[in-house]
Amino acid sequence: MKRVLTWVRTASLIAVVLTLGASLHAQAAAAGAAQSPPKYTTAEYNDYMAAKNTADPANKIKALDGFVMKYPMSELMPFIDQEYYTTYLAQKNYPKTLEYIDKYLALGDKIQPAQRVTALYQRGQVFTAASSDPSMQTPEALMKARQSAQEGLMTLASLQKPANASEQQFDTTKKTIGFMFHSVDGIAASYQKDYKAAQNAFKEALMLNPDDNYTHYRLGVAYLQDNPPDANGGFWELGRAIALKIPGDAQVRTYMRARLVQYQMPGCDKAADEEINKVLMAAAAGAQKPADMNIPSAMDLQMARDDTMNFLPWLKEGGPHGETMWLATCGLEFPDVAVRVMEVVPGDAPDKFTLRVFRAPTEEEMKAATDPNMEVHVTGQPDVKKIPKDDYIRFTGTLNGYQQSPFLLTWDDAKVNMEDLADIPAPGAPAGRGRGGAGRGR
Numbered sequence: 051m052k053r054v055l056t057w058v059r060t061a062s063l064i065a066v067v068l069t070l071g072a073s074l075h076a077q078a079a080a081a082g083a084a085q086s087p088p089k090y091t092t093a094e095y096n097d098y099m100a101a102k103n104t105a106d107p108a109n110k111i112k113a114l115d116g117f118v119m120k121y122p123m124s125e126l127m128p129f130i131d132q133e134y135y136t137t138y139l140a141q142k143n144y145p146k147t148l149e150y151i152d153k154y155l156a157l158g159d160k161i162q163p164a165q166r167v168t169a170l171y172q173r174g175q176v177f178t179a180a181s182s183d184p185s186m187q188t189p190e191a192l193m194k195a196r197q198s199a200q201e202g203l204m205t206l207a208s209l210q211k212p213a214n215a216s217e218q219q220f221d222t223t224k225k226t227i228g229f230m231f232h233s234v235d236g237i238a239a240s241y242q243k244d245y246k247a248a249q250n251a252f253k254e255a256l257m258l259n260p261d262d263n264y265t266h267y268r269l270g271v272a273y274l275q276d277n278p279p280d281a282n283g284g285f286w287e288l289g290r291a292i293a294l295k296i297p298g299d300a301q302v303r304t305y306m307r308a309r310l311v312q313y314q315m316p317g318c319d320k321a322a323d324e325e326i327n328k329v330l331m332a333a334a335a336g337a338q339k340p341a342d343m344n345i346p347s348a349m350d351l352q353m354a355r356d357d358t359m360n361f362l363p364w365l366k367e368g369g370p371h372g373e374t375m376w377l378a379t380c381g382l383e384f385p386d387v388a389v390r391v392m393e394v395v396p397g398d399a400p401d402k403f404t405l406r407v408f409r410a411p412t413e414e415e416m417k418a419a420t421d422p423n424m425e426v427h428v429t430g431q432p433d434v435k436k437i438p439k440d441d442y443i444r445f446t447g448t449l450n451g452y453q454q455s456p457f458l459l460t461w462d463d464a465k466v467n468m469e470d471l472a473d474i475p476a477p478g479a480p481a482g483r484g485r486g487g488a489g490r491g492r
Contacts, residue, residue, distance in 0.1 A: 089125050090121075090124055090125050090126055094121055094126065095126070097116075097117055097120065098124075098126045098130065100113065101113035101114050101116070101117050101130070101133065102129075102133055107137050107140055107141050110133070111137060111138075114130055114133055114134055117130060127157075128160055128161065131150050131151075131153050131154035131157070132154060132169075134146075135147050135149075135150035135151045135154065135172070139172070139176065144179070144180040144183065144185070144186070145185050148173060148176055148177070148194075151169050151172060151176070154169055155169055155173075155198075163205055163208055163209055164209060166205050167227060170198055170199075170201060170202035170205065170231070171202065171227055173195075174195075174198070174199060174202065174231060174234040175230070177195045177198075177234055177237070178230075178233060178234060178237060181237050181238075181241070187241050189242075192238045192241050192242050193238075195234055195237075195238040196235050196238045196239065196242075198234070199231040199232070199234040199235040200231075200235065202227070202230075203228060203231045203232070206224055206227055206228055206231070209224070225258045226258075226259075228258050229258040229259045229262070232251050232252070232254040232255035233251070233252070233255045233268075235247075235251040236248045236249075236251030236252040236265075236269075236272070237268065240268065240271070240272055240275075245272045245275055246276065248269075248272040249269060249272045249273060249276070252265050252268050252269035252272060253269065256269065260337065261294055262294075263291045263292075263294035263296035264291070264296060266287045266288075266291040266294060266296075267287070267288060267291035267296055267302060269287045270283070270284045270285070270286070270289075270290075271305075272284075273287060274288075274313075279313060281313055281345035281347065282339070282343050283339075284309070285309075285326075285329050285345055286329065286332075286333060286339045286343065288302055288306045289306075289330050289332065289333030289334075290333045290337070292306075292330060292333065293333040293334040303326070306326060306329075307322060307323070307326055310322055310325065310326060310345070313345070313347060314345070314346065314347065314348050314351060314377060315348040315351065316377045316380065316381075317378060317379055317380040317381035317382050317449075318380040318450070319381075320380060320381075320450070321377045321380040321381070322377075325345070325373075325377065342369075342370065344370045344373070344374075346373075346374045346377060346378075350374055350378075351374065351377055351378035352378070354374050354375050354377075354378035354379070355378045355382070361375065361379065362409065362410070362411065365452060365454070365457070365459070366454070366457050368454040368455070376452045379449050380449055380450065380452065381448065381450070382448065382449055383446065383447065383448045383463075384447065384448075384449060384461075385446045386444040386445075386446060387409065387444060387461075388409070388442065388443075388444050389407035389408060389409045389416075389426070389442070389443060389444075389445065390407060390408045390417075390419065390441075391405055391406075391437050391438075391439060391440065391443060392406050392407060392408055392421075392422045392440070393405070393406040393422070393439065394406075394434065394435060394437055394439075397427075397429075400432050401429060401430050401431060401432045401434075402427075402428070402429050403428045403435065404425055404426065404428070405425070405426040405428060405434070405437070405443075405445070405464075405466075406422035406424075406425055406426075407422055407423075407424045407425075407426055407443075408421075408422050408423050409423060409424055410423075416442075421456075422458070423457050423458060423459065424458065424459045424460070424461065425451075425458065425459075425461070426447055426461045426464045427447075427460070427461060427462050427463070428445070428464045428466060429463065429464075430465070431466055431471065433471050433474070434466055434471070436471075436474050437466070437474060442470075443467065443470040443471075444466070444467040444470055445461070445464045445465060445466050445467065446465050446467070447462060447463060447465070448461060448463050448464075449461055450462040
């Protein structure tokens with residue numbers, strides 16, 4: 051996901067974005083009072099101003115190049131480097147912008163702290179906007195991005211509040227700048243595949259700006275790309291990004307679903323979609339992840355599939371156990387499920403029927419039931435209409451629906467065991483023969 055970058059020249063960045071104009075002015079004035087008069091000539095200064103005020107970016111670069119050739123040791127070089135990187139910035143020449151920001155920063159103590167923070171902030175803007183470019187993903191570029199972000203945080207911490215700024219204004223400014231530095235650190239760490247560091251950086255950023263949708267998205271991706279992935283954290287953060295209206299939310303949903311299917315390998319698409327929707331509803335309802343949120347893994351689902359004794363108990367229980375069992379078994383075909391038939395409902399064709407049946411672990415529970423707990427959709431077997439009430443049959447079908455309260459399972463594409471259909475008693479004969487028994491099938 052890319053954030054649109056608003057390009058701001060250094061002067062307005064200080065005045066508008068950083069709101070450190072007063073601080074910079076005070077620090078520069080204090081430094082100027084302690085320094086000797088400037089060591090440059092009037093002609094030198096006039097050439098600098100002529101280059102600075104050249105409107106066309108390409109011509110301005112030529113004018114700056116001419117100044118450097120003419121005055122290679124000029125004390126105005128810090129200002130020349132600033133003009134270089136702001137001009138390359140306007141041209142969206144990201145590598146050159148960073149090259150000259152780094153030259154400017156290399157001047158060390160010649161730069162006041164507020165000026166250094168300004169340049170580091172702009173460096174962070176450039177890296178964030180261009181981070182998907184291969185030139186920004188080299189080991190050297192990523193290391194430099196993280197080092198610059200960490201330097202920015204340390205320099206920011208050393209800034210003193212200007213006398214004419216309120217505590218609230220200064221605190222808000224520092225949070226804005228700090229958020230940028232933590233974000234840059236997290237983005238670069240993600241490209242380095244240092245996902246733990248990325249997670250920590252993005253969490254620090256969200257402490258400063260908890261409603262930033264891009265950072266929630268980036269944190270979610272860092273959780274899911276870690277090994278092993280943090281599914282609960284990852285899907286929750288993606289949900290929060292969508293709840294906070296991240297641009298391109300359809301892409302985020304697609305990514306979210308694809309990672310869920312990869313992580314879980316659930317039995318059917320319906321169950322995966324239901325789980326995604328549940329996360330999105332919770333994320334839209336509040337900023338705190340529910341304490342009972344649980345995204346089971348593929349291993350968890352396989353264990354549930356193998357646990358035949360808890361198939362019905364867990365589904366009836368609901369909650370985390372029920373959700374896990376449903377995810378594990380939805381879409382699977384089960385052979386010879388033994389049930390008691392309570393009603394045969396004709397469908398829209400002579401060979402289509404819905405069987406309302408009851409299934410329980412014991413014969414006693416099967417006999418005592420008064421309401422069905424399963425609906426079985428049978429196709430292609432016209433003789434199903436002959437099954438008497440309270441008869442016991444076996445069917446093979448695909449589990450396709452789950453309702454926890456009142457409990458009901460729905461089966462599609464079902465077929466009644468042919469032996470049971472062949473053994474249907476003649477009209478008037480006793481029903482409820484007990485074929486199959488409660489113990490057959492799952």
